Amino acid sequence: MKSVKHNLLFPRLKKALRVDHPKESLKSSHGLKKIVLVGTPNVGKSVIFNFLTGAYVTVSNYPGTTVEISRGKTFIKEKETWEVIDTPGMYSLLPITEEERVSRTLLLEDNPDVVLHIIDAKNLERILNLTIQLIEAGLPVILVINMIDEADKLGIKVDPAILESLIGIPVVTTSAASGYGLDTIKNTIWDYYQNNTLGKQA
């Protein structure tokens, strides 16, 4: 009786709260190329995930809604299907919370072809720490500086070209809420992937 009810209740709960257990969701799917989104909560990861996949995901403005991993699909260059994976919040590769542990396990065990590190333009100083860790880890990182419009309002100017030359990875600026720069993300993913694979072959 108890276990029956269990099964009845859980799929719905899972669906509504999007709870996947890390072990389950770490199964890789059908050999698609993978994009993994990482970043602290509330930097617009979900909006970018939605833009890429067209799927609905709860867009939250407080830490704690994305306890789990959501997956979707996107088309890159209108011909190739890629898998998009949204991770829970992450501040550092050295995890403190369950969310961070789930995110890191994914980076450890899955094999992303591109990692989008999405960060808040108003708070570059703190968050670049994680960007450095991701680069150190040898992951194929693209830095997405989001909320560039909000930084602008505060008088903070970010120069992506300088940053790009300093850290040696592609840097894109966006304002996901208004849609600015979102198309650039896909193109950058493609170019970066091409460069990386060509570099590997050469």
Place this chain on the structure above:
Amino acid sequence: MEAAVFKLPVYDLLIEKSLLKIENLLINNFNLSKRAIALLLLQGDEEIHKIVSARDRGNYEAIERIIADTQANYKEPLYFVVNLQRQHTATRLSDQATSAPEEPRHSFSEKISRLTMRPVTGVPILLLVLYCGLYKFVGIFGAGTLVDYLETGYENIINPWVNRLVEIYIPWVPVQELLAKDYGIITLGFRYALAIVLPIVGTFFIVFSIIEDTGYLPRMAMLVDRVFKSIGLNGRAVIPMTLGFGCDAMATMVSRTLETARERIIATLLLALAIPCSAQLGIILAILSGKPRALALWAGFLLLIFLLVGYLTARLLPGARPSFYMELPPMRRPNLRNIYTKTYTRMQWYFLEIMPLFILASVLIWLGNITGIFQQLVAWLTPVVNCIGLPDAIAQVFLFGFFRRDYGAAGLYDLYKTGILNSAQLVVTAATLTLFVPCIAQFIIMIKERGLKTAVAIALFIFPFAFISGYALNWLIFITGVKL
């Protein structure tokens, strides 16, 4: 995949040397670079240590020696040193790539943000939000106006119509009673769900979504952090706790975002015990709204229990006190679309979840009625209920409450309308019902999230505790002779 080589020096020579040594000892089949693994080892990451000690067993001792030797050179723990040095690089990068205004501009939203977190202004703001959001909107409008309207409509139009239809087309009395009459699926189950629970839960989720979308929630967390520390939680627990006012089952699930197992247990217990779900809250607010002193007594009593039990649990449960760190999202004007989708998905979850249970409860009560088990259970509960100063009819409400919190609350509402309860009895019932049982759905999630043992232990604590508290409260009202 080959990625960019980092061009800037990040760590000092000593750490770089140690890293190189560790890297050479690693047999790498990680997805992350050897450098990253060496760094995590230096920083004392338990998971990585476990993996490496199992896999690179031969070299693990040597690695541990390198780490110890490195640590000997620094006063602070290595994870701190490593992070600090990396942060210097991050700061340098950020300084070179961004230009901030001489005088930091404070936007309007930042000013509001600061006001919400300073105790002097923050506490009144919090009370105002609770008053307008919970009391006025959920309690008075949702559970009062809307429920009145829908309830009356349902009872005057749908119930008589269903009863007549059933009498005409279904010749068997037991089946008539399954669908209609006093405890029928349509006349009771659907009525509770649609006319009582829906408007209350709906209004609550609207309020919660607005609070969530403005970014006020984490600021509230900052504000109450100190109080929560004394009950073994930290500000982070504000989210599941607040969500608990909507649905405790949902909140118990969200409590997994808390950092330590200890916090998760405390939060689960407090959610099961002292946080009324929106259906209970709304109905209790509506019932007691005309009696400010009764309302204050109920709220004060629950707050006392919440803090007391939290404080004692924090004392009894072993484990370190949590630290608090939470990123503050910007304050912003809530987005209508976001509010709509958030409210909609929560409502959808809620109804897919509870409708079957409401129907199940109706069926069980029907079965219980036919077999006489229901009457027997009520008969057993009646002396307990009488003991805390309540009339016989309340026993049925508690039995309902066991199926679902909101079901019991809806039953209380039905009873309240008959006018047999006086103010003191209403307060005692409201308090006991709030404390009493995590409902079936919440209990199942407690098992799933915290394990069978913890869940059962919590339930076994709550059953007697609720009634003892009700008894104490009744006695207190009697002894002091307060007019409510």
